[in-house]
Amino acid sequence: MSEQCRVKVVEANAGEHSFWTLAGKNVYQVLEMMGYDVAGSCAGKGNCGKCKVRVQGAVSDMEALEQEYLMSEEIRQGVRLACYSVVKGDITIYLDIMPTGHDAKSRVLKYNPNSTGHSGVDYKYIFIPGRLNDQAVPLYDRIQTALPEYILNLSPGNLNELNKVDRPGRPTLELYAVLFDRREIRLVEREPQGLYGLALDLGTTSLFAALLDLETGAVLAMASQTNMQRIYGEDIISRITYSQTGNEAAESLHTVLINNLNAMIDDMLKESGLSAHRIFKVSAVGNPVMLHFLLGLDVSGFGTTPFTGLFTGGFSTRAADLGLNVSNLAVMQILPQLGGFVGADTTACLLTLGNCLQSTFLLIDIGTNGEIVLGHKGQMWASSAAAGPAFEGGALSSGMRAGSGAIDHFYYQDGKIDFTTIGEGRSRGICGSGIIDLLSVLLATDCISPGGNLTSMSSRYFPVREGSRGQEIVIITAEESLTGTPVVLNQEDIRQVQLAKGAIRTAIDILLRQARLKPADLEHIYMAGAFGSYLDAENLIRIGLLPTIDSSKVKNIGNAAAQGAILALMSTDIINEASKLKNKVAYIELADQADFQDVFLNNLNF
């Protein structure tokens, strides 16, 4: 069974749109993930009965408890409680019951179409004299005369198309000129056929794309797919290593990515009924290595110190030259990067912060690499910390990515350490948010010492045994696990988490020191990215990944990189702002700091 299921959401006044999710999530979680404020007062715990939706497709059967919250009429209409309905395959959710806004896709992205500026591609209406029998003025000359202040650069094919409607006897011709960068006309058409743009966010693990109307800023379709480069390695370092095995290997990493993106473009075009040659602009963000793969650039510089690619700024190139299925006229603009492994995705996140850029803030995007930016009065310091794969489920005995069967949440209740699992079945591992929760709970219950050693207290809550990786607590036995392998946490796993959180905390500390600030000075901590969206602020503080501050200052800003890519697509001013931003950000190479090792060793403790 494929883990990914397509969810279609239909709103009364806002059309419909589709999204991918994982089987095992319940509809409440899916809607929350998609940015809806789901009705209800119990936060999805199943005891308020308010999250009513109509669901069709592959969802779990109705439970007795759920039935109690619904009237028989509602049940007949297919109404369900979102928090009880577990996704088992492709489903359609009807939100005619729940109150919704009018632009669902924008809300999902926390993006306001009206807030954007000028996309750099727009229509200019002109009318020109028709072709008169006694007047020998060629079509091109008539168009140029009507547009004296613009550079006219039409293709022969475009001229031939226009010529078909330039019939003798027609007194005037109404035309719509497509204006690029407010100065160059590269297409003229008889009817405005729409101007569309593409925003791309290239993650190591997953790819995101949005199709927008360049005139209105409306989000017309979104697509998200697993980055299929994973066949060459789950993490970026494996892919870099693979790409160095030969020209063909390097080429294939580029090709797989382009195919991946074209499949997403294709999906979105089908959904919106548009054609590829109407996509006139592309903006792209991502980590530096992904951006190099996108352009087909050599990534070997990222394989060894000083970890430098071929460019750190922005980059613009004809999108079709890369193989992207868009108009030949479309330029792809990559946002400026910030240096080292801090890429255009981080720049994009910063762009979404708007006026908050002037506050004192931390922006943290945790993945295999953690990107951290500290801002203070408009000045910024950025760094990346090699967190390793612990938070993404790698390197741990029972680690896994967030998906069906993953324990995503641990909590202490009634003298017991309990947990929740994604999906309805048995557990088979622990994902990132679960690991952080588990460590936090184990610390709170003194099962782990501040130094990271399992104590004798742990046997109160879990069976403890000696394994090859040190002492080991058994969370789920082999018999109860989905896979027949027990779900465990051992001393070595704890060390891995210590290394990961220590790396990020070290980056935070060094940046704070660089700016001569204390944790208490921080007004906001923005957690970006899919992983950041599910983290519990208090647990992050307790394990020491974040410094001790008021947990209400921690805010999940969701997929901010994608939002930033959209803002850059929709506004040439934003691109300029991004270039200026780069100049305000000092990139700090942690390894170059004299006391990096000391700070790091200090931060290994919880």
Added chain:
Amino acid sequence: MSEQCRVKVVEANAGEHSFWTLAGKNVYQVLEMMGYDVAGSCAGKGNCGKCKVRVQGAVSDMEALEQEYLMSEEIRQGVRLACYSVVKGDITIYLDIMPTGHDAKSRVLKYNPNSTGHSGVDYKYIFIPGRLNDQAVPLYDRIQTALPEYILNLSPGNLNELNKVDRPGRPTLELYAVLFDRREIRLVEREPQGLYGLALDLGTTSLFAALLDLETGAVLAMASQTNMQRIYGEDIISRITYSQTGNEAAESLHTVLINNLNAMIDDMLKESGLSAHRIFKVSAVGNPVMLHFLLGLDVSGFGTTPFTGLFTGGFSTRAADLGLNVSNLAVMQILPQLGGFVGADTTACLLTLGNCLQSTFLLIDIGTNGEIVLGHKGQMWASSAAAGPAFEGGALSSGMRAGSGAIDHFYYQDGKIDFTTIGEGRSRGICGSGIIDLLSVLLATDCISPGGNLTSMSSRYFPVREGSRGQEIVIITAEESLTGTPVVLNQEDIRQVQLAKGAIRTAIDILLRQARLKPADLEHIYMAGAFGSYLDAENLIRIGLLPTIDSSKVKNIGNAAAQGAILALMSTDIINEASKLKNKVAYIELADQADFQDVFLNNLNF
């Protein structure tokens, strides 16, 4: 046997270059055609013995008379008299005996490489810090820093290439940036690999191309081929008609032309040992219909009144988009046209006149259409006259194009009308220059009345008979002709020539009137094009194609359109000048002139 033979000319100090000619020409004629001042005092008549060359390949055997001019040592070395050696196939001519200049190709084109300005593509030498182990500045950023005042727009492929030489430990990197239009860097390379450009002159009958070094202006290779569009019609009107039979037909006219040009490019690249991706600029001239075919534009507007294409100005587009085998970076610039059927080839001719543009002059390019420009104190009037195919050998009973077996020259000598024939064999027809000479001689001998009627005098020189096209003089009988068909001139043929010369003379008269000038005011008459190159000025005046002026004012300027295309390739100033030129030229539509018919009827008389 193919009529076309390849002639390779090898000079002692100027390398070698190749050219196409027709079998049947003698080497003296070939060298004259190619622009060499061939040694000798008898102008190729075979009685001075000075035009000594060494020839290898398919030439005629040595005649007894020729042998008398040569020493036995010379004969052993392969020395021949150019005027006696008839081309029968591919040959090589060694000019080590004849005095020659150092840039043969430029001389062929009457073009001075040193006179040009800035081609708009040049190298900029930079050096950047190398990749240091402790300094993480990406290559692109280092290049941008070295070129702060330029727009950097490199392809990913180019960056990857440079990355290969950016080895750690190399202290500095010397690079050569290719600068377009003095502001945009679109390629950076380790070693300057040369910047080359292509000049194209697209004629209805034949195509010309030259490959130039954009830095030095040197002509590296030239190619000339028959326009293979002739399979869709010899004349332009047939091709327009054919192209309207469907999209495929229109497409094929474009495709055949591009293939034709690519074959020429290929020849030149082989000859010069260069590769296509080093061609960074293309300039093209031609008549308006050929330019439309080049771009793949609809030509139907030229099929009916008011004979208007889709553009009259210049046009610039990415050359590779048209299918031309050149660099992706190359822009093709079409020179501005002057209106109606007066195309960029005429603009190009004007560009070669330089300061003479300020004089009072006529520029005449005779083909199926005659293009005529009258200049006076910097102001110009242009028109095209539908001369019809008479001067190109069409429409006449025994007309043919200049080629083997064509009578190309008639003259009165010792009470007889004699003639010369291209090639060594029998005659089979009369080409354009022969027709004009013949009419002139017949007029001089009173064989034709001023009204164009054959008189009884004609029987003094030729057998006269009655044919289906009126009275007919037999120049060569069926028995003596190459084809078994007699070579004749009849009353109807004379009418055709009257129509053709009348059309051109009418254009001249109307332009002169427009400018309020008299023929005597003319300081120069420039005859351009291959046809113009072989015309006898006095005969042109006698038949009334040119007004009565001092024949020394008539000057053959050779393939001026090609020269102009080269000037435009080599100088962005010339392109600007061409745009200004267009504004100084008033296009006069002859058919719109109230008294056009009267003037035309008057001009039918000789």
